[in-house]
Amino acid sequence: MPRPSQSVSSVAVSRGTARPNTRDIPEETAVALSYNGTTQAVMMATPADLQEFAIGFSLGEGIVTHPDQIERLEIEELDAGIDCQMWLSDEAADRLGERRRQMAGPVGCGLCGIDSLEQAMRPLPQLPPDNVCTGSARLLHAMHMLRKGQKLHDLTRGVHGAGFLHxxxxxxVKEDVGRHNALDKLIGSLALQGIDPASGVILLTSRVSVELVQKTVLAGAPILIAVSAPTAHAVRLAEDAGLTLIALARDERFEIFTHPHRITPQEAHNVA
Known part of the structure; x- marks a missing residue:
């Protein structure tokens, strides 16, 4: 199996001086997600935590509603990449047959290959209004812990992180060259551990796009906090679904864009 990072040669130029250099950079591999012998999607991803990736992707796409519906999962290395081969229960196989689609997802692209506008803007469930409440100090500490847990980023400076505050x-913490892949790996990891995402907070090192909101809501997590800004559409989607969306979490401050009731008022006031 390929390593998640590779050491390569480069030439470092600084203040007019060039010198030979060696740098670790993240690996990027074509990963096929196959169900009952047919490829459903091919994503460019970091070749690590692929069991979690396959399960998280399957949950996020609605192909399965529980990991037990994947009756067998095998990961095979091929000349062209890696194939995550899954065999589904009859219930999940019937569901997949009703909504089969082909996707090709290069890094940074969350909705490539979807063949209709309706699939891209799928309806989301409503999150319960008061299942989790927390404060700003705890969230800021969690973002610090997310950054501390990014070992591959420390090595390569080239991957995204997704975390879950228990x-x-x-x-x-899970990492990948693709921000959507990192979140899929995290959701798959929680599922394998039997941890309900509704019990905690999703943490991201990236900007917040529509699909990251979709994946968070479908997982059932009530709070999403990210380092970078959200898109306007992501804010509208979070508002409609009842998700507390927090972004621009840097240093000792952040901004709450939707449903601030889950953040304790006195602490929310301190970061305003």
Whole structure:
């Protein structure tokens, strides 16, 4: 299996001086997601945590509603890339047959290959209004822990991170060259551990696009906090779905864009 990073030669130029250099950079591999012998999607991804990636993608796309509906999962390395081969229960196979589509997802693209506008703007469930409440100090500490947990980013400076803040204040971190892939890996990891995303907070190192909101809401997490800005459409989607969307989380401040009731008022006031 390819390593998640590779060491390559470069020439470092600084203040008019050039010198030979060696740098670790992230690997990027074509990863096929196949169900019952047929490829459903091919994504460019970091070749690590692929079991979690396959399960998280399957949950996020609605192909399965529980990991147990994947009866067998095998990961095979091929000349052209890696094939994550999954065999589904009859219920999940019937569901997939009703909504089969082909996707090709280069890095940074979340909706490539969807064959209709209706699929891109799929309706989202409503999140319960008061299932999680937290404060700004805890969220800012969690973002610090997310950054601390990014070992591949520290090595390569070239990957995104997705994290989950647990009730005990620990943070699970997954990384990938694609921000959507990192979130899929995180959701798959939580599913394998039997952890309900509704019990905590999703943390992201990227900007917040529509599909990241979709994946968070479909997972059932009530709060999403990210380092960079959201798109306007992502804010509208979060508002409609009842998701607390927090962004621009840097240093000691952040901005709450939707449903601020889940952030304790006195602490929310401190970061305004």
């Amino acid at each position: 009730a005990d204040d620990t943070v699970t």
